[in-house]
Amino acid sequence: MQKRPPCPPPPGAPRWVAMFHRPGQGSWTVGAESPDRAPVLYAVGDMTQTVRARGEEVAVALWGPEAGAWHLFDTPAARDTAPAPAASAGTPASGAGTPAKLAERMTGRRHQVLLAGLGKAGLYDLSAEDGEAVRAMAELLDEPTVRRVAHWLAVAGGER
Secondary structure (H helix, E strand, C coil): CCCCCCCCCCCCCCCEEEEEECCCCCCEEEEEEECCHHHHHHHHHHHHHHHHHCCCCCEEEEEEEECCEEEEECCHHHHCCCCHHHHCCCCHHHCCCHHHHHHHHHHHHHHHHHHHHHHHCCCCCCCHHHHHHHHHHHHHCCHHHHHHHHHHHHHHCCCC
């Protein structure tokens, strides 16, 4: 793996920002930003998959707010640039408690899918109560059911 320069914090007020670095460019660029973490993580997954499908390496830095200031968070894509199957082969970054970490990631993924479906249906301004309902659904439903609900929401929003 090539050495990469450290990622500087993004400009402006702290929010969730995914910064991407490709060896050919030699600099960090903003790939996604939002006041909420879930949409940024969803975008990171899609962008990382696309870049890797092209056979290119990608490095991601996830910046977000913590105590009113910028904080650099670790992301699966930022830890390594190997394809997903190799990353689950027990890398030192995964540490103890891997099954719990996987369950947390899968719940997070279901949460992202539901938020994306709501966004496609035109529902962006969610209240705290709405957010709690989405979290509850993400914890209770399995992946195929969540995808089906997200599909219904997208169709209701006019996407086919």
